[in-house]
Amino acid sequence: MSEQLMGLISIPVVYLTLGSMxxxxxxxxxxxxxxxxxxxxxxxxxxxxxxxxxWMKGAGDGTYVLWTILGSMGVLLVGLVLFQFGFMGGGDVKLMAVLSLWVGHTQLITFLIVTSLAGGVLVLLVPVLRPAEYMIANLWWALVQRLPETYRPDLPHCLSAHPSMGLPYGLAIATGASFTLFCTVVL
Incomplete structure (x- = not known):
């Protein structure tokens, strides 16, 4: 989609918004x-x-959007199978599907490959990730303790009695989307 949006909207604003989110x-x-x-x-x-x-500006055609939606639905279907067998979380599947819309069908394979590579790096970094996660969670929890109790978020998972052993695959998905959306425009 990014190549069709050029000139129609403020691309830096969109990228800053997406990056922040x-x-x-x-x-x-x-x-x-x-x-x-x-x-x-x-x-x-x-x-x-x-x-x-x-579409209203006449800059895009319906086939691009149709192929993008079909690609995203394919990602969702494969993701649902992976979720059913316990290989991926439901939120990860939905995030990959919606970000597939953003990258478009022309960059979908790039997004999936970069996301997979980032996931592999994430697995390799587990020994470093766990202590860093614990440090970040302690820092976060110390900050939110200053809020009134009604505004405090839940206890981070790694500080709970039963921390999750899963990986934060949202990091890999965001890396794949960021690379595909932000770097391929520059390249």
Whole structure:
């Protein structure tokens, strides 16, 4: 989609917004091992709005959007199978599907490859990730303790009695999307 949006909207604003949203989403995934539906819905609504803008301006054709939606549905279907067998979390599957809309069908393979490579690096970094996660969670928890109790978020997973042993795959997905959206425009 990014090549069709050029000249129609302020690309730096879109990229800054997407980058900021991905950063917050990754922080939540690292701290809580949870990707909220809120983020998936916001990414979807923004994509629909920008796609509608492209269509109204006459800059895009329906086939591009159709192929992009079909590619995203394919990602969702494969992801649902992986979820069913316990290989991926539900939030990860939904996030990959909605970010597939953003990268478009022309960059979908790049997104999937970079996401897979980032996931592999994440697995290799588990010995470093766990202590870093614990340090970040302690820092975060110390900061939120200053909030009134009604505004405090839940205890980060690694500080709980039963920490999750899964990986924050949202980090790998965000890396794949960021590379595909931001770096391929420059390259």
């Amino acid at each position: 991905l950063a917050v989403l990754v922080a939540e995934d690292v701290l809580y091992r949870r990707i909220r539906n809120f983020w998936v819905v916001v990414f979807f609504i923004l994509w629909c709005g920008l796609s509608g803008l492209v």
